[in-house]
């Protein structure tokens with residue numbers, strides 16, 4: 001059973017309009033209406049609530065070490081809800097739209113992950129800043145999440161179009177992902193920070209963005225349409241990246257292993273930003289592979305396709321004979337029953353999201369190694385459904401060079417960054 005956040009919040013929540021993909025992509029020209037969990041009428045102008053607020057400062061530079069929130073300078077007027085408290089009436093060309101979009105997108109990401117976690121995410125910075133400050137525009141070609149704030153500049157999106165990053169769901173969800181991982185997993189001290197934890201942080205933020213995007217009906221339909229429902233073959237051939245002009249999926253379906261990236265024993269502060277992003281890629285790939293395996297599992301369990309056909313597909317994968325594999329299998333079935341494929345993908349999304357959220361909740365950020373996360377994921381999965389997924393999860397991680405051996409041998413000190 002998968003669930004729909006829109007259905008869940010439709011009667012009592014607040015409406016926003018969000019771009020889940022760049023509007024230049026076919027089918028994404030208009031933002032999608034979503035319902036977030038904030039009770040209608042509860043949001044104050046900004047929008048703002050007890051945990052976060054959007055403001056529109058006049059002439060503000062990006063925050064740095066010398067300047068921290070809250071912003072106390074002048075601001076443009078805040079966006080206001082309609083009479084019922086919704087924010088979907090604000091036109092996309094309204095100067096306040098980006099602030100509304102940013103608030104709605106972060107609220108949506110929180111809704112997704114709080115449903116998986118079974119409770120609210122408490123900001124890691126709330127000891128000094130009770131609320132997250134959101135600024136949709138600073139003169140900068142980047143976006144960042146820091147102590148008590150998130151702010152965005154402008155830059156080219158995946159389609160090469162200059163856009164405010166505040167209108168890019170992927171970037172906002174990734175930045176919100178950083179905040180959530182700090183809040184859920186925690187913050188190491190300098191002595192216990194590893195290069196792996198920095199890589200994990202980037203990867204987990206990408207996973208947060210990908211699974212959050214899969215809560216938009218149009219995005220799910222888009223992914224299935226460009227692959228004809230066949231995420232497996234396209235993933236194995238690393239072809240989704242070409243087919244799908246969606247950053248989340250393109251980054252997730254990569255073929256990198258730990259042996260392809262910088263040594264995890266490198267001192268955390270000696271790793272460049274670019275190396276950190278690459279270091280997370282094998283982990284992101286493993287998580288995506290598990291999503292695809294869960295998806296196949298649900299297709300079989302729901303009677304959409306037979307186990308033998310999936311087995312034949314995997315066999316072709318092992319022999320790298322995809323070209324001769326029955327490519328019509330999925331295309332025909334998908335054309336016949338697109339709804340069944342959508343259900344399977346949404347169920348796989350929630351299976352994975354629930355397991356990741358619970359595993360992350362139990363992790364410690366100190367002396368982090370990827371194998372410990374794998375061990376926790378297996379523990380959580382076993383508590384949920386016994387041993388049926390164990391082999392799948394293990395194989396997806398082992399193929400990436402992440403195995404339990406490093407963890408079970410107790411040889412953790414070699415990963416310790418002093």
Ligand SMILES: [Zn+2]
Pocket residue numbers: 174178202205
């Ligand atoms: Zn990041």
